[in-house]
Amino acid sequence: xxxxxxxxxxxxxxxxxxxxxxxxxxxxxxxxxxxxxxxxxxxxxxxxxxxxxxxxxxxxxxxxxxxxxxxxxxxxxxxxxxxxxxxxxxxxxxxxxxxxxxxxxxxxxxxxxxxxxxxxxxxxxxxxxxxxxxxxxxxxxxxxxxxxxxxxxxxxxxxxxxxxxx
Numbered sequence: 001x002x003x004x005x006x007x008x009x010x011x012x013x014x015x016x017x018x019x020x021x022x023x024x025x026x027x028x029x030x031x032x033x034x035x036x037x038x039x040x041x042x043x044x045x046x047x048x049x050x051x052x053x054x055x056x057x058x059x060x061x062x063x064x065x066x067x068x069x070x071x072x073x074x075x076x077x078x079x080x081x082x083x084x085x086x087x088x089x090x091x092x093x094x095x096x097x098x099x100x101x102x103x104x105x106x107x108x109x110x111x112x113x114x115x116x117x118x119x120x121x122x123x124x125x126x127x128x129x130x131x132x133x134x135x136x137x138x139x140x141x142x143x144x145x146x147x148x149x150x151x152x153x154x155x156x157x158x159x160x161x162x163x164x165x166x
Contacts, residue, residue: 009063013037016071028151029078036074036144037067040136047131058121059128066132069107073140076100081148091152092145104137 016037021030044066048054080096083089111133114126 005060005063008061009067012064012067016067020071020075023075024078024082029082032144032147032151033074033078034071035147036077036136036139037070039139039143040070040132041066043135043139044128044132047135048128051127051131053124053127053131056121056124059125062125062128062132065129066136069104069133070136070139073100073104073136074144076103077140077144078148081152085152091149097141100137100140104133104140108133108137 017030017034020033021027024030024033041063053059077092077096077100080093081091084091084093108130111126111129115123115130117123117126
């Protein structure tokens, strides 16, 4: 049964990646948007070891939920970056940072509320989801803007260099 949940998480990741690619229609931006998902998942698995949390039948189905939340954070940041780039706006608008932060904090609060349960399975689910949403939010708001600055400017500069001289 646990194997099926891990397969479901893989299917969720593939589906999210395909939908992100269809939405963004650019490979570089798709990879950037999925970076918080990858980092958040890796950091979550690492922090599970720190907290002594193991996958079990009660919390393993939380992986697709983490995948969905992490993808949303990254997509919001990258889509806003693309809009700003197209219209001469900032790299990352303050309103976008505030919106993603509020979205993430409400998600973390909702997931964290599961940790008040007396049932150990519900508590572990809440802890897993809280860790996953937190790490994905950090990756979206701290790591992703740095990557956008590095790789986004490289894309813009290569377009300027490739323009023919008038």
